[in-house]
Amino acid sequence: MSILYDEGQQAIATESRRALEARMRKDDLLPLLEVTGRFHEGFWTMAKEQGWTALALPEAYGGLDLGLIELGLIAHQAGRTLSGAPFLTSSFGAAKAIELYGSDAQKARWLPGLAGGDTIGAVAFASGADALPVKPGITFVGDRLDGTLTGVSAAGAANVAVVLAMGADGPVLAIADLTNAERRIVPSFDNSRCVADLHFKETPAEALTAGGSARDAALHILALQAVITAHEQTGGAEALMEIARDYAITRRAFGQVIGAFQSVKHRIAELYGLVELARANCIHAASREGQDDFITAAAAARLSATEAYDTAARDCVQIHGGIGVTWEIGLHLHMRRSRSLAIEQGNSLFWEDVMVDRLAGEAA
Amino acid sequence: MSILYDEGQQAIATESRRALEARMRKDDLLPLLEVTGRFHEGFWTMAKEQGWTALALPEAYGGLDLGLIELGLIAHQAGRTLSGAPFLTSSFGAAKAIELYGSDAQKARWLPGLAGGDTIGAVAFASGADALPVKPGITFVGDRLDGTLTGVSAAGAANVAVVLAMGADGPVLAIADLTNAERRIVPSFDNSRCVADLHFKETPAEALTAGGSARDAALHILALQAVITAHEQTGGAEALMEIARDYAITRRAFGQVIGAFQSVKHRIAELYGLVELARANCIHAASREGQDDFITAAAAARLSATEAYDTAARDCVQIHGGIGVTWEIGLHLHMRRSRSLAIEQGNSLFWEDVMVDRLAGEAA
Amino acid sequence: MSDLETYRAKAAAWLETMVPDFGRDARQGLSEADDLALGRRYQKAKFDAGYAGINWPVEYGGQGLGHLEKISFDAEEMKHGFPNFYFGISLGMPVPILMQFGGDKAFVKERVLKALKGEEIWCQLFSEPAAGSDLAGLRTKAEADGNGWKINGQKVWTSWAHYSDYGVIVVRTDPNVPKHKGLTYFWVDMKAPGVTVRQIKLAGGDSHVNEVFFDDVKIGDDHRMSPVGGGFAVAIATLMIERYVATDSAGFGPHLDLFVELAKEIEINGKPAIEDGRIRQQIARNHAMRAGLDSINVRARLMMEAGMIPGAEGSLNKLVAVRSRQKLSELAIDLRGSDGFAFDEHASQREDWTSSWINAPTGRIAGGSDETLLNTIAEKVLGLPQDHRPDKGVPFNEIPV
Amino acid sequence: MSDLETYRAKAAAWLETMVPDFGRDARQGLSEADDLALGRRYQKAKFDAGYAGINWPVEYGGQGLGHLEKISFDAEEMKHGFPNFYFGISLGMPVPILMQFGGDKAFVKERVLKALKGEEIWCQLFSEPAAGSDLAGLRTKAEADGNGWKINGQKVWTSWAHYSDYGVIVVRTDPNVPKHKGLTYFWVDMKAPGVTVRQIKLAGGDSHVNEVFFDDVKIGDDHRMSPVGGGFAVAIATLMIERYVATDSAGFGPHLDLFVELAKEIEINGKPAIEDGRIRQQIARNHAMRAGLDSINVRARLMMEAGMIPGAEGSLNKLVAVRSRQKLSELAIDLRGSDGFAFDEHASQREDWTSSWINAPTGRIAGGSDETLLNTIAEKVLGLPQDHRPDKGVPFNEIPV
Known part of the structure; x- marks a missing residue:
């Protein structure tokens, strides 16, 4: 069942939008593309101050006991303003893994820091194209991790990582303090995502859950993150649609505003459609946490949001013509972000497969 | 190497276009949709009179010793005017199978009739979605065929069929006189294609080629037919593009011709692109018979022609609005034909696989 | 409960x-x-x-x-x-x-x-041969005739006119003013002298729409349902009802489950089609699209329950769903391969992919074409400018034809 | 041979x-x-x-x-x-x-x-901030100045201006006539006083295009390359060369073989991606598209060899190829998954999918945008009408801005 936002939720959306629009500036984000290992500190400070880091975590550990719906609303606004760091999603994913599968000791150790935002979490399941490998490439033996995980978002700045590793009796969802891992920053087209390779060498770690359930647990965490990322993508797509609309009603060519040309006008109307479908799927997915169809709903949100953001990035630039490809105007910030979000939490191919396995009644 | 048509070839195109445009009438074709087991006799009479049936067959057996290029030119024009029967392709395919793989006795028995057009041939390889089954569903044992082939174009009127059957030692390309088979007409959305199920029960037949080479032979015949069908599809798409253009420059709405609206104008320009890509691939494929890359070139022609005709059918009707969906205006003749040609000689999925196997350097 | x-x-x-x-x-x-x-x-x-x-x-x-x-x-x-x-x-x-x-x-x-009670049926006489998307361009005219009016002209695409007892109609009562301003709205007796109904056969074979000819059809002024010259507003009110009646994320075609079943039955390269990435992609994309529309529809209902007015996103339904249904139906025919030729013209377009395919173009045109819907979204929702319309403000009888 | x-x-x-x-x-x-x-x-x-x-x-x-x-x-x-x-x-x-x-x-x-000999480099000063696709809408002006002219205004998107010794330029010499008729074509010395070149950084990070400012730049009338008011025709002649120079079925991105190689290396669900129907479909579709363009290009060459004039289908190349390259490059990034973040801004867009992706938008705009190319095909090849252009025939200084 889709939901209507209640007053509290609407206030979260309004307030976070106001705060982000006041703080986030294109001119602060552009330089971050040209350095590695940096993120927008102002964004993260705001996330902590506003309590966004605590939003969806349990009250017992410093959280606010709200859920996907509320965090999704923040992520949507963060997507509109290009956020400035990936931790809203990555720390949330790490924290949920600990909350859902960890021991009381593990929760006590990590959750308060994650809720406060001073601890940054990363989630590292993927191996290249495979968002959730059946046979993870790193090993977990004797409470030690060994091996390399490439291209982990947030890993350049994270304190703790949740990983899927191969244990003696099958996959293990494990948690490791990253002070004991080597990380190598990956120069990327979207450097504020703090992407890094993680090299584990006898790195101490603890199991959260193991055996057959570990992979299901990892998929659940991935789906939770995917719903948040889908909100962020939808926000980005919405912003681009509005930017395109605003440009089309002011920029003139051949004696009229370009929005009067159907090639421009219909393209923006199609973007509206993609954004609204993505938004509807996001709202629905956020309301299905804990239900049987949650994974399918998350996949739908993820697929439609990725399509919306990719298409909006292509079309908004195209509608702008020459000015659209300049560094200064910064549309490429969205273009880059659309691609980094498209590969974080598993690409569209992965989510298509997850969805169809379920629709067809087969195992994932 | 793509070719330029020489003067003789250009004359074939001009002459066949003139003849077909004079003879083929929408009003004769529409009634054929509402009966089964009938085709446009005038079309086939013309094909015989003009020598189109003999065009690509050997002179020794009453043919004109021309090739794919010339037959393709006829097929293109037949596609423009919606032809009226599927035999140009089906008889050609059957005759080529006999010419390339048959004995002298088999050639002497069948080719003169096929070249003259009094014998009609069908080619029946497919089993549902599988255009060329690895394990054919009918058997060929002791020179007898047994089993059923569903949805065979031309089979409702054909005298002879070339089939792929399972023999004692693997697949066999075989030929059977259809007087000894039961055929059941399939009521179809495009009835003049004379689609029928063929039921063989101890039907006498002869092998053309057997063993590992039989499937290669069948693929080669299918590719030859696919090139002809692609020309026919391109002709149909071209006609629809022109119909859409002509409508767009005469029909008025909101005080101007609808071709001034970019949603109409750009759509027709896109159709032009699809038609020209299909045409270029057709010309190229027709010139590659006998070369290593023939199958790949045929697949490219087939894929681009199917896309062009399907898209043109959708868009041309849409551009016409309400009038486009009426029975009388007959655009649905093209719409139906675009779909029947899309599944004759294997659907796009099949040709994508054939192509990629080759591009990736794997076996088909 | x-x-x-x-x-x-x-x-x-x-x-x-x-x-x-x-x-x-x-x-x-x-x-x-x-x-x-x-x-x-x-x-x-x-x-x-x-x-x-x-x-x-x-x-x-x-x-x-x-x-x-x-x-x-x-x-x-x-x-x-x-x-x-x-x-x-x-x-x-x-x-x-x-x-x-x-x-x-x-x-x-x-x-x-x-x-x-089903004893009488009404039809809606709007579209004309020269006025489809451009409703206000209609030519059927009503001239003053004593205390009433006399109608001459032709309507088209009138669903069920051949069974109808009455109809509502928009006609031109003044050709000397810009096109929107010269229209008036009436009801007519479909059995009156001078009304001729002719069925139109559609591409898929059925004939529920009609041409309707008016030849000196006389009606009283009490048939008038709008001010003289004020018919366009009532016509738009009629169409607005139409836009909000129709929501179906399947685009009035078959449920996606039927496609999944088909894909399980059919083999490609010796494996069920449901395992082929191309088929999976289409299933996943269509499911995501339909789930989005369903969510929009449910939210609209919840908003109405709560006494709120649903958002404009409800207008996406027909545009998105029917267009997608057309291509998915083509793929279903492809998937069936040599079994895909078969056609039963009486099959339901909600249950049969071939029927769905052949009727899809009607769905993309009737009740607002794709292009009209895109224009509506662009102009009404997003505030983009209207298309160039050379006939704007021009007296109807001075618009070139 | x-x-x-x-x-x-x-x-x-x-x-x-x-x-x-x-x-x-x-x-x-x-x-x-x-x-x-x-x-x-x-x-x-x-x-x-x-x-x-x-x-x-x-x-x-x-x-x-x-x-x-x-x-x-x-x-x-x-x-x-x-x-x-x-x-x-x-x-x-x-x-x-x-x-x-x-x-x-x-x-x-x-x-x-x-x-x-490579000793001197020329650039082409056409586009302006307010005149991209609408070239004739340009504002940079040349006023009569003694026996010569004085140029003021701004050009943009000028490739290699920062290395150029000379440039050709179109400017407005008469704002009182309709926009196409008030233009004149000159050459200018890029080192002359009053010429300022400022590099523009593009989305992908490189800076080979420039803004060029003209501030009272004086030139002699011997710099004039067209009749006064006849510059538009020479500008179009310049652009026509441009359209026919560029044919590359890869859309100036990587060869398709590189995608096939990638698909063989990468695994999806434990199998090489080349076995996944979705990837196969994209390879096949792109190959068919590129093969068609190649065939068009080869035929055009054969026609020129035979002394004939090639068909208009040559104009499809950039439109079709670059647009497809953009999406294929996105898919390549998807395919690499968590390895897809890596980016080397010095990599060649002909060899590296990420570089190809980030530079593709420039390709879809420079040298005629997709929309301009579609209009050209529609109008010049198919005879469809020109778009509505309210500025047609209006004196340039009366067009609203």
């Missing part, structure tokens, strides 16, 4: 009892005339049971309930394939408009009651 | 000898200044070997050969990654236009020779 859930459960139970007499199986093999007769009996049964005019005023024979009860009932009714489509237009647009804009209240009441 | 084949073989052999000094590897790690210097030496070597101005008149230092020799050489040259792109615009459009429309023949000869 909420009141609404109770209502729905009761309706569902009643509908079940109708299935033996009126359901899909009962209609099998009936001629159209017999099916229409069955339909009239079914409509009468609905009326008697209090399921006709659910959200219409009690004074007109309705039940005085809300829109939510109406759509709950419709959703349940849809499952059984009852012969109700003859009355869809009639009770959907013209009769509600008659209630709102009709003059003589006693006459209106009688008509509404007979329409609710 | 035909003469042409012999020519091509000889050119290929010569190019091989240039690889050690000028090829891809020799350029690795050079600063742009050093690379430009290397490029100048390479261009000089071409000139000395008779491979500069292949199809240009001998009197201007060219070789007097045909277009076919030129494209044969270009196809061979393209394989080695030589530093020749600094001269692509210069020798592609402005200098040929100078040969055709330049006044003082001795001066023109000297310029052409220096351009062919």
Whole structure:
């Protein structure tokens, strides 16, 4: 069942939008593309101050006991303003893994820091194209991790990582303090995502859950993150649609505003459609946490949001013509972000497969 | 190497276009949709009179010793005017199978009739979605065929069929006189294609080629037919593009011709692109018979022609609005034909696989 | 259980009892005339049971309930394939408009009651050969004739006109003013002298739409439902009802489950098609699209329940769903391969992919073409400019043809 | 071997000898200044070997050969990654236009020779902030000034202006007539007082295009290359060259073989991606599209060899190829998954999918946007009407801004 936002939720959306629009500036984000290992500190400070880091975590550990719906609303606004760091999603994913599968000791150790935002979490399941490998490439033996995980978002700045590793009796969802891992920053087209390779060498770690359930647990965490990322993508797509609309009603060519040309006008109307479908799927997915169809709903949100953001990035630039490809105007910030979000939490191919396995009644 | 048509070839195109445009009438074709087991006799009479049936067959057996290029030119024009029967392709395919793989006795028995057009041939390889089954569903044992082939174009009127059957030692390309088979007409959305199920029960037949080479032979015949069908599809798409253009420059709405609206104008320009890509691939494929890359070139022609005709059918009707969906205006003749040609000689999925196997350097 | 859930459960139970007499199986093999007769009996049964005019005023024979009860009932009714489509237009647009804009209240009441009972059918005479998307460009004219009017001209795409007793019509009463300003809205007796109905056969073979010719058809001024020259506004009010009636994320084609089943049955390269990435991609993309539309529709209902006005995103339904259905239906035919030629022109477009494919173009045009819907979204929702319209402000009889 | 084949073989052999000094590897790690210097030496070597101005008149230092020799050489040259792109615009459009429309023949000869040797570079000053697709809407003006002219205004998207010695420019000399009629074409000295060049950084990080400001730049009337008010025709002649120079079925991105290789390396669900239907479909569709373009290009060459004029289908190349390349590049990034974040801003867009992706939008806009190309096909090839243009026939200074 889709939901209507209640007053509290609407206030979260309004307030976070106001705060982000006041703080986030294109001119602060552009330089971050040209350095590695940096993120927008102002964004993260705001996330902590506003309590966004605590939003969806349990009250017992410093959280606010709200859920996907509320965090999704923040992520949507963060997507509109290009956020400035990936931790809203990555720390949330790490924290949920600990909350859902960890021991009381593990929760006590990590959750308060994650809720406060001073601890940054990363989630590292993927191996290249495979968002959730059946046979993870790193090993977990004797409470030690060994091996390399490439291209982990947030890993350049994270304190703790949740990983899927191969244990003696099958996959293990494990948690490791990253002070004991080597990380190598990956120069990327979207450097504020703090992407890094993680090299584990006898790195101490603890199991959260193991055996057959570990992979299901990892998929659940991935789906939770995917719903948040889908909100962020939808926000980005919405912003681009509005930017395109605003440009089309002011920029003139051949004696009229370009929005009067159907090639421009219909393209923006199609973007509206993609954004609204993505938004509807996001709202629905956020309301299905804990239900049987949650994974399918998350996949739908993820697929439609990725399509919306990719298409909006292509079309908004195209509608702008020459000015659209300049560094200064910064549309490429969205273009880059659309691609980094498209590969974080598993690409569209992965989510298509997850969805169809379920629709067809087969195992994932 | 793509070719330029020489003067003789250009004359074939001009002459066949003139003849077909004079003879083929929408009003004769529409009634054929509402009966089964009938085709446009005038079309086939013309094909015989003009020598189109003999065009690509050997002179020794009453043919004109021309090739794919010339037959393709006829097929293109037949596609423009919606032809009226599927035999140009089906008889050609059957005759080529006999010419390339048959004995002298088999050639002497069948080719003169096929070249003259009094014998009609069908080619029946497919089993549902599988255009060329690895394990054919009918058997060929002791020179007898047994089993059923569903949805065979031309089979409702054909005298002879070339089939792929399972023999004692693997697949066999075989030929059977259809007087000894039961055929059941399939009521179809495009009835003049004379689609029928063929039921063989101890039907006498002869092998053309057997063993590992039989499937290669069948693929080669299918590719030859696919090139002809692609020309026919391109002709149909071209006609629809022109119909859409002509409508767009005469029909008025909101005080101007609808071709001034970019949603109409750009759509027709896109159709032009699809038609020209299909045409270029057709010309190229027709010139590659006998070369290593023939199958790949045929697949490219087939894929681009199917896309062009399907898209043109959708868009041309849409551009016409309400009038486009009426029975009388007959655009649905093209719409139906675009779909029947899309599944004759294997659907796009099949040709994508054939192509990629080759591009990736794997076996088909 | 909420009141609404109770209502729905009761309706569902009643509908079940109708299935033996009126359901899909009962209609099998009936001629159209017999099916229409069955339909009239079914409509009468609905009326008697209090399921006709659910959200219409009690004074007109309705039940005085809300829109939510109406759509709950419709959703349940849809499952059984009852012969109700003859009355869809009639009770959907013209009769509600008659209630709102009709003059003589006693006459209106009688008509509404007979329409609710299935005894009379109304049609809607808007489109013309030269005025499809451009409704205001219509040419059928009504000239003053004594105390009344005389209508001459031609309408087209009129659903069910051949069964209709009455119709609502927009005509030009003044060609000397810009095109939107010279129109007036009337009702007409479809059996009156000078009215000729001719069925149009559609691409898929069926003929429920018509051309309607008016040859000196005389009507009184009491047939007038708008001010003289004020007909365009009433026409738009009629169309607005139409836009909001139709939501179905399957685009009025088959449910996606039927595609999944097909993909499980059919083999590609020796494996079930459901394992082929290309097929999986289409299933996943279509599911995501439909799930989005469903979520939009559910939210709209929740908003109405809460007394709010749903957002403009509801207007996406037909545009997105029918277009996608067209391509998915083509793929289903491809998937069936040599078995894909078969065609039964009586098959339902909600259950059969070939029927869905052949009827999809009508769906992309009727009730607002894709292009019209895109323009509406662009202009009404996003504030983009109107297209260039050279006929704007020009007296109708000075627009070049 | 035909003469042409012999020519091509000889050119290929010569190019091989240039690889050690000028090829891809020799350029690795050079600063742009050093690379430009290397490029100048390479261009000089071409000139000395008779491979500069292949199809240009001998009197201007060219070789007097045909277009076919030129494209044969270009196809061979393209394989080695030589530093020749600094001269692509210069020798592609402005200098040929100078040969055709330049006044003082001795001066023109000297310029052409220096351009062919790589000693001087020309740029093309057309686009403006308010005039992209709408070239004739430009605002930079030249006013009569004594016996000459005085230029004021701003150009934008000028490739290589920061290295250019001269440029060709279109400016408005009469704002009182409709926009196409008030333009005049000149050449300018890019080192003249009042000319300011500012590099524009593009989305992908590089900066080969510029803004160019003109502040009371004085030129003589001998710089004029068109009649006063007749500059638009010369501008169009310049752009026509541009449209026909560029054909590459890869859309100036990576060869499809590189995608096939990637798909063989990468696994999806434990199997090579090349076995996944979704990936196969994209490979097959892109191959079919590129094969069609290749066939069109080959036929165009054959027609030129046979003295015929190629068809309009050649204009499809950039539209179709670049648009497809953009999506295929996105898919390549998806395919690499968590390895897809990596980015080297110096990688070649012909060899690296990420570089191809980030530069694709520029390709879809520069040299005629997708929309402009569609309009050109629709209007010039298919005879569809021009778009509504409210500024048509209106004096330039009365068009609202």
